Amino acid sequence: MGIAVSPIQIDSCVSDFIGKPRKMLIDGKWVNAASGKTFPTYNPATGEVLAQVAEGDRADIDAAVKAARKAFDSGPWSRLTASERGKLVWKLADLLEQHLEEFATLETLDNGKPLTVARGADVPLAVDMFRYMAGWATKLEGTTIPISVPYTPGAQYHAYTLREPVGVVGQIIPWNFPLLMAAWKLAPALASGCTVVLKPAEQTPLTALRLGELIMEAGFPDGVVNIVPGYGETAGAALAAHDLVDKIAFTGSTEVGRLIVHAATGNLKKVSLELGGKSPNVVFQDADLDAAIAGSASAIFFNQGQCCCAGSRLYVERPVFDRVVEGVAAKAKKIRVGSGLEPDTSMGPLVSEEQLQRVCNYLDIGLSEGATALTGGKKVGGKGYFVEPTVLVNTKDNMRVVQEEIFGPVVTAIPFDDPEELMPRANDTVYGLAAGIWTRDISKAHRLASAMRAGTVWINCYNIFDAALPFGGYKQSGWGREMGKDALELYTQTKAVCTRL
Numbered sequence: 001m002g003i004a005v006s007p008i009q010i011d012s013c014v015s016d017f018i019g020k021p022r023k024m025l026i027d028g029k030w031v032n033a034a035s036g037k038t039f040p041t042y043n044p045a046t047g048e049v050l051a052q053v054a055e056g057d058r059a060d061i062d063a064a065v066k067a068a069r070k071a072f073d074s075g076p077w078s079r080l081t082a083s084e085r086g087k088l089v090w091k092l093a094d095l096l097e098q099h100l101e102e103f104a105t106l107e108t109l110d111n112g113k114p115l116t117v118a119r120g121a122d123v124p125l126a127v128d129m130f131r132y133m134a135g136w137a138t139k140l141e142g143t144t145i146p147i148s149v150p151y152t153p154g155a156q157y158h159a160y161t162l163r164e165p166v167g168v169v170g171q172i173i174p175w176n177f178p179l180l181m182a183a184w185k186l187a188p189a190l191a192s193g194c195t196v197v198l199k200p201a202e203q204t205p206l207t208a209l210r211l212g213e214l215i216m217e218a219g220f221p222d223g224v225v226n227i228v229p230g231y232g233e234t235a236g237a238a239l240a241a242h243d244l245v246d247k248i249a250f251t252g253s254t255e256v257g258r259l260i261v262h263a264a265t266g267n268l269k270k271v272s273l274e275l276g277g278k279s280p281n282v283v284f285q286d287a288d289l290d291a292a293i294a295g296s297a298s299a300i301f302f303n304q305g306q307c308c309c310a311g312s313r314l315y316v317e318r319p320v321f322d323r324v325v326e327g328v329a330a331k332a333k334k335i336r337v338g339s340g341l342e343p344d345t346s347m348g349p350l351v352s353e354e355q356l357q358r359v360c361n362y363l364d365i366g367l368s369e370g371a372t373a374l375t376g377g378k379k380v381g382g383k384g385y386f387v388e389p390t391v392l393v394n395t396k397d398n399m400r401v402v403q404e405e406i407f408g409p410v411v412t413a414i415p416f417d418d419p420e421e422l423m424p425r426a427n428d429t430v431y432g433l434a435a436g437i438w439t440r441d442i443s444k445a446h447r448l449a450s451a452m453r454a455g456t457v458w459i460n461c462y463n464i465f466d467a468a469l470p471f472g473g474y475k476q477s478g479w480g481r482e483m484g485k486d487a488l489e490l491y492t493q494t495k496a497v498c499t500r501l
Ligand code: ADP
Pocket: 172, 173, 174, 175, 199, 200, 201, 202, 230, 231, 232, 233, 235, 236, 237, 238, 240, 251, 252, 253, 254, 256, 257, 259, 260
């Protein structure tokens, strides 16, 4: 089966944007890379070059960090009131919303995801994130603390805390939700009063760069947000190691997360990490099985399986195993794989040739380990980076396809007999990002939610995200939480002030 890609009319503002080489944003100006180099970003539905982008490296990161430093230490940004800061973040949300269609198209072209998903999820969630965090700008408060100080008898003190921004933040984001990840990172940083150097993923830099234009249009002072596209080993590594950066926030693979931690040791900058996952999704025989089947299919196939929290290990109670797994396979067969711009596409291509190779390699490994593909199992022929949605059965807990993150539309299905036996198996992974539980037994659901070693547990639902709901990992899935008020902890620090009266 090959994918037919029909020519699609793209709005002129999008074709203008990709029609010329994109520059980087440093200190409020759009500039070429110091080296003059550019790199291509591809359309994963066709494998063709979509646009050329300035290739940031150490010198550009250095200029961007210095601009962010200046904006934080002495720029007008630090003198804005909390309310003025919040209004700017809110204005950015409004502008983004006004350009929803344009951003959705750009995201689909660069990442491959269905336009319906970019339009219905990525962009609105990004808008909501800016609005949610805009409200927090005026609510970052300290406390007054009665202190006793036993070694100064009779003395009185007035003690209080301030919550202050951490400073210059380096943010490195992945390619699976390019705009949304930029919003998850930028919104709490800006609401807190930090300044930022953002490095988008080399596979998908376009929506972050377009967002940079809206950031300037909203009226953020120069240097508050700098956007430097480039490769991980060069621009990303230089940002993670830079001595003038106070904090680094990273979303990506666990492997690169470790490199970030090492790079941060020079000046002991603060680090937050949102990393990989291999999330268990557990279906009990007492569940609403139709909902569990639909939810389990979407848990793995949403976004082509390129979600760190994908429900990639499906555990099903034995008496309903065949029904549930066949149900998920039937859903997989109905998925329409195609170019994200086609209106009836429900699964787009993987993001890159490299990612396609990685997923196909795992399919080979799984089959050679003895797994069987109930459906899917192969690359889709023709242009673009398409792979079939796949359900693997005859899998065992110790197989590589059950232990390692595939980051594609591949689920492994395994039966279990009782919850006592299941829980150690569900937790038997180095990761701990998310988990799903499908049952009508509410006390069982909450007992298991407590026993899951994961940062998010979804009960009778999956992939439910909200700007107010913290998200992040246990174990090797990360440090710190994105979204919700927990995210603000990562961008603020506490100062204690003590006065002798
Ligand atoms: P993936 O393997 O899925 O592409 P990565 O973890 O490699 O995910 O990439 C996530 C982000 O990390 C991207 O922006 C990438 O450029 C960046 N990155 C990759 N390697 C490094 C590195 N050594 N130092 C800093 N950033 C990096």
